[in-house]
């Protein structure tokens with residue numbers, strides 16, 4: 156069995172306790188590796204290492220820092236096939252997706268922020284005749300980066316890259332459900348010559364390792380992506396300590412389909428936005444709202460294409476829907492399908508666990524599921540399921556569509572399908588989400604602000620936002 160180790164002070168180490176947890180292959184429903192069951196003493200060691208490394212890393216000439224981060228990006232590209240295979244085995248996602256999206260995005264994150272830091276400049280403001288102000292932005296210190304299991308290396312690097320590029324040193328924790336590519340990443344950092352202690356990766360459980368990172372007085376900022384409930388716990392711990400916080404939380408995103416849309420494009424992209432990565436993407440459009448004039452046509456075509464999706468072994472080329480990340484998560488998704496039925500929903504396709512033959516006989520597979528007939532306010536339409544389950548509801552007017560879209564505590568992303576440009580702008584301005592896609596989905600430009608409103612989070616990642624987060628601004632005013 157592979158043994159994952161912590162990465163502290165440039166070395167791969169066992170946890171202080173000597174204890175390990177099992178790491179499951181969700182497509183087989185069986186453990187295949189172990190990971191450290193670390194605790195607060197490992198976190199303290201990592202924070203100490205990060206503090207020791209901070210003066211040299213933050214003072215390193217930008218060109219040198221950049222070249223190390225670019226080297227890491229190159230090594231990710233070199234190991235694309237190995238990393239994609241590991242990600243698919245660890246998470247359950249189709250290998251094809253890991254190869255085309257997850258791992259290329261991880262190297263893109265490193266490259267984007269390595270070079271962005273070369274272009275970041277600080278502001279200067281002349282107060283006519285009186286004074287000149289200039290603002291410095293210096294790295295905040297040791298940053299804590301905590302990431303989830305759905306897009307493991309993709310989201311891990313999305314935090315680490317801007318933190319390191321800004322000159323911070325980092326203590327990071329990947330999800331205990333998907334630790335493998337973070338471990339492989341630590342080996343690439345060593346190979347790339349990242350100085351010891353600049354990045355420290357502590358594996359283990361959220362309520363032990365994650366909580367210890369958030370609680371540690373030596374960690375100045377917490378960048379967290381995960382569930383809203385965990386986000387609340389983190390905020391409750393970190394806020395009284397006045398730590399800087401970036402919280403990227405859950406979503407229950409509306410997908411608004413107007414009758415004047417490009418129908419083919421809307422249906423085919425909605426299949427993607429519903430079931431990509433088994434629906435385990437925070438940006439998936441799980442509430443589909445369709446204008447009544449095309450409601451029946453849309454539902455029929457959508458269900459037909461959903462039934463054509465191949466649920467199967469993530470390593471097979473034809474597989475479109477892989478395994479859910481864990482047995483617990485699969486049971487949660489299935490329980491929401493039961494709830495939807497109790498709430499009066501009609502399951503038009505899917506709804507059940509899939510049992511495959513062969514090596515994946517014990518895997519955590521669920522059929523892509525389409526449910527209609529539900530009220531906007533029912534729990535199925537209000538709570539995040541985070542699986543291959545969507546609901547479809549009709550609407551009659553634009554006002555109603557906007558009201559339905561906003562009738563939820565979350566506000567991460569929304570998709571709007573219409574060929575009417577004025578409507579696109581009108582609706583985009585009224586929907587309360589941090590990210591709006593019009594006639595597309597998951598089209599990402601890394602320069603744009605990324606994050607949610609309401610219970611979907613606090614703060615924004617992406618572009619300058621992340622570099623600003625990991626730096627502290629200071630204004631210096633000099634009388635002329």
Ligand code: NAD
Pocket residue numbers: 301302303304305306310328329330331359360361362364365366367369380381382383385386388389403404405406436437539541567606607611612
């Ligand atoms: P989670 O909140 O259970 O865990 C996320 C991370 O936090 C894990 O590493 C976990 O170990 C750690 N953690 C758990 N308890 C902690 C604590 N008390 N203190 C510190 N860390 C703790 O989330 P998950 O189940 O891994 O991920 C799924 C969730 O993430 C979904 O809600 C999804 O919408 C959300 N998500 C959001 C975004 C976004 O950008 N907004 C992106 C991806 C996923």
